[in-house]
Amino acid sequence: MDLKAPVETIKNVGEKRKELLNKVGIYTVRDLIEYIPRDYADRSRLTPLCDVKEGEEYTVRAKMKKKPEMTARGRVVVVRGIINDGTGEAVAVWFNRGYLRNTFDMSKEYYFTGVFENRMGRLTLTSPDFEEVRESEAINAGRIVPVYHLTKKLNQKLLRKLIYDCLESIEGDIEEFMPYSVRRRYGLCGRAYALKNIHFPESRDAFFAARRRLVFEELFILRLRLLNIKKGIKKQYTGLEFSFFETDRIIGRFPFRLTSGQEEALEEIIEDMSQKHPMNRLIQGDVGSGKTAVAQVCAYIAYINGAQTAVMAPTDVLATQHYISFCELFEGMGISVVLLKGSMSAKEKRETKRLIADGEAHIVIGTHTLIQSDVVFKELGLVITDEQHRFGVNQRGLLTAKGTNPHTLIMSATPIPRTLGLILYGDLDITTIKTMPAGRKKIDTSFVDSSYHERIYNFIYKHVKQGRQAYIVCPVIEENDKTELKSVKEYFRSLEGTPLRELNTAIVHGRMKAEEKQRAMDDFAAGKTDVLVATTVIEVGINVANANIMLIENAERYGLSQLHQLRGRVGRGEHQSYCILVSDKKDKTVRDRLKTMVKSADGFELSEKDLMLRGPGEFFGVRQHGLPELKIANLYKDMDILREADDCVSHIEELSAEEYGAIIKRIGEIYDFDNKNVTF
Ligand code: ADP
Numbered sequence: 264m265d266l267k268a269p270v271e272t273i274k275n276v277g278e279k280r281k282e283l284l285n286k287v288g289i290y291t292v293r294d295l296i297e298y299i300p301r302d303y304a305d306r307s308r309l310t311p312l313c314d315v316k317e318g319e320e321y322t323v324r325a326k327m328k329k330k331p332e333m334t335a336r337g338r339v340v341v342v343r344g345i346i347n348d349g350t351g352e353a354v355a356v357w358f359n360r361g362y363l364r365n366t367f368d369m370s371k372e373y374y375f376t377g378v379f380e381n382r383m384g385r386l387t388l389t390s391p392d393f394e395e396v397r398e399s400e401a402i403n404a405g406r407i408v409p410v411y412h413l414t415k416k417l418n419q420k421l422l423r424k425l426i427y428d429c430l431e432s433i434e435g436d437i438e439e440f441m442p443y444s445v446r447r448r449y450g451l452c453g454r455a456y457a458l459k460n461i462h463f464p465e466s467r468d469a470f471f472a473a474r475r476r477l478v479f480e481e482l483f484i485l486r487l488r489l490l491n492i493k494k495g496i497k498k499q500y501t502g503l504e505f506s507f508f509e510t511d512r513i514i515g516r517f518p519f520r521l522t523s524g525q526e527e528a529l530e531e532i533i534e535d536m537s538q539k540h541p542m543n544r545l546i547q548g549d550v551g552s553g554k555t556a557v558a559q560v561c562a563y564i565a566y567i568n569g570a571q572t573a574v575m576a577p578t579d580v581l582a583t584q585h586y587i588s589f590c591e592l593f594e595g596m597g598i599s600v601v602l603l604k605g606s607m608s609a610k611e612k613r614e615t616k617r618l619i620a621d622g623e624a625h626i627v628i629g630t631h632t633l634i635q636s637d638v639v640f641k642e643l644g645l646v647i648t649d650e651q652h653r654f655g656v657n658q659r660g661l662l663t664a665k666g667t668n669p670h671t672l673i674m675s676a677t678p679i680p681r682t683l684g685l686i687l688y689g690d691l692d693i694t695t696i697k698t699m700p701a702g703r704k705k706i707d708t709s710f711v712d713s714s715y716h717e718r719i720y721n722f723i724y725k726h727v728k729q730g731r732q733a734y735i736v737c738p739v740i741e742e743n744d745k746t747e748l749k750s751v752k753e754y755f756r757s758l759e760g761t762p763l764r765e766l767n768t769a770i771v772h773g774r775m776k777a778e779e780k781q782r783a784m785d786d787f788a789a790g791k792t793d794v795l796v797a798t799t800v801i802e803v804g805i806n807v808a809n810a811n812i813m814l815i816e817n818a819e820r821y822g823l824s825q826l827h828q829l830r831g832r833v834g835r836g837e838h839q840s841y842c843i844l845v846s847d848k849k850d851k852t853v854r855d856r857l858k859t860m861v862k863s864a865d866g867f868e869l870s871e872k873d874l875m876l877r878g879p880g881e882f883f884g885v886r887q888h889g890l891p892e893l894k895i896a897n898l899y900k901d902m903d904i905l906r907e908a909d910d911c912v913s914h915i916e917e918l919s920a921e922e923y924g925a926i927i928k929r930i931g932e933i934y935d936f937d938n939k940n941v942t943f
């Protein structure tokens with residue numbers, strides 16, 4: 264049977280069922296057999312009725328003692344029967360399923376599964392699942408049974424039956440594409456066995472073997488594909504070849520000497536940019552490690568090679584900040600820097616776009632507005648994206664498409680654990696800046712409860728009187744009856760009752776208009792405000808060297824990586840800085856997490872811990888994270904298998920052409936592209 268055939272070609276699937284299956288994403292026979300259960304119920308153990316306890320689920324094997332009775336209770340039809348297995352009896356009840364009255368054959372045995380209760384002194388099973396005991400294998404009982412994600416009108420029993428029958432009829436058509444040598448090396452069972460046992464495991468061990476095989480396969484293919492994208496990029500040619508790399512003029516303008524980490528990053532980048540094919544590199548570096556300076560040198564290199572640079576930042580505030588910092592650096596050099604952001608007037612935007620299209624703008628800084636189709640570049644040679652994981656992977660591609668294979672540089676301050684990086688950045692070369700600018704003092708971090716507020720305010724007061732500034736972060740904007748979380752607005756008002764009332768305080772949060780937000784940030788940067796009460800909008804990009812206190816309320820609300828980002832807003836100048844985490848939660852995991860912050864200043868260490876504690880979904884927050892959707896693998900639980908799959912990919916050259924061909928064919932099936940176009 265052709266696995267690519269539409270699902271309605273299999274037995275028992277007509278128009279109606281086809282539509283139901285389509286709803287859960289099953290279109291072809293292959294989709295059906297690769298529809299992975301979300302869970303399993305272990306019904307392999309049968310319990311004699313005499314051993315059944317109330318309140319628990321069991322599967323029993325029993326006969327219907329006599330034809331069930333049917334009664335009507337108001338509009339509800341009730342079918343009641345007595346089941347008996349020779350060791351005991353129980354009542355089975357169903358509602359509004361009158362037809363069940365005639366379903367049972369009193370001479371046959373059935374599996375009944377459900378929760379047993381005591382009703383009016385009798386052991387009772389309400390709406391149990393049942394299935395006739397047959398010579399052949401049972402589907403819904405007497406075994407470990409699959410539990411699928413459903414949609415209305417599609418029930419477990421139906422889906423189980425369709426998948427079961429389908430697997431039976433096509434077993435011989437399931438192709439093995441993993442070479443024998445690979446399967447041996449990594450201990451992987453065959454594909455047909457894996458698919459059968461992921462749905463209907465013969466035993467627990469069979470399930471684990473099946474899952475391992477399918478997880479490996481999924482991660483292996485994903486890694487291989489990313490690697491091939493990377494190789495594919497290396498085969499493309501940049502429209503613009505860079506040949507000038509004299510950077511003294513720009514580096515001499517920095518008020519500091521580059522750190523060794525920044526220098527090494529630049530060396531790697533220059534090596535990349537001197538090639539004929541485009542650079543595709545990620546610079547990872549902890550908050551404050553000086554990635555912007557590296558980006559600025561790169562933009563300068565693009566300029567002296569006659570190319571435009573686009574710098575894309577995730578927020579207006581960050582884009583503006585970059586704009587200011589680029590303008591300062593390039594001032595008086597004849598290099599034109601422009602800003603394009605959503606909040607500009609239509610006229611301003613039009614004018615800016617003209618400058619970009621004419622090539623008069625050399626460096627273009629903006630938010631995602633840069634990827635809109637009416638932004639046309641004359642000679643885009645370098646694309647820099649900041650804080651990459653906030654953009655989807657696709658957005659990355661859209662901006663690149665505006666040039667003829669421009670060089671791409673991605674900057675991320677969120678250190679990604681290596682395992683996740685393999686997936687998220689598997690198509691990129693990676694540079695890590697490990698050094699911090701000299702003279703940075705360690706941020707003094709403490710973790711306290713609310714009883715410390717008075718002391719904290721006095722502490723802030725004292726520092727502000729010495730000329731410093733402080734941030735206070737609250738988790739929500741407005742107060743809300745449902746939670747006791749601190750809100751920016753309420754908190755701001757409550758400062759009236761503290762020594763901070765004498766200081767200049769201001770608020771900033773995501774629901775303010777862009778200009779208001781900008782003004783609040785500008786005033787803080789200019790030293791006009793002493794204390795800024797904010798939501799996490801200040802998480803990225805704010806750079807006020809004079810601020811030295813970061814107070815985080817309801818610190819339990821944040822993951823380690825996010826706390827680390829927030830903390831990174833201070834410690835940017837010569838002053839000793841402080842981060843104060845406030846939480847009244849007694850929860851041990853919360854306390855441990857916050858204590859980790861006190862102990863560690865290393866973003867990588869914190870992100871590994873975060874991933875361990877919270878899993879990848881949480882790790883990236885609710886924002887679009889750019890992780891591919893996986894059918895079965897779990898990037899957190901299956902890290903070990905990911906490592907093995909990665910190892911396997913790195914030995915791919917050892918396979919024969921025929922073996923490799925089979926794998927490529929499978930990739931083609933998954934990613935739905937024409938095999939002929941696969942160039943790798
Ligand atoms: P991030 O890597 O978080 O983007 P930035 O590029 O914003 O870091 O740099 C943080 C601060 O450190 C900025 O104020 C910048 O001017 C400063 N800085 C960058 N490089 C150096 C250096 N080599 N020596 C001293 N200060 C530096």
Ligand code: MG
Pocket residue numbers: 554555649676804
């Ligand atoms: Mg930065």
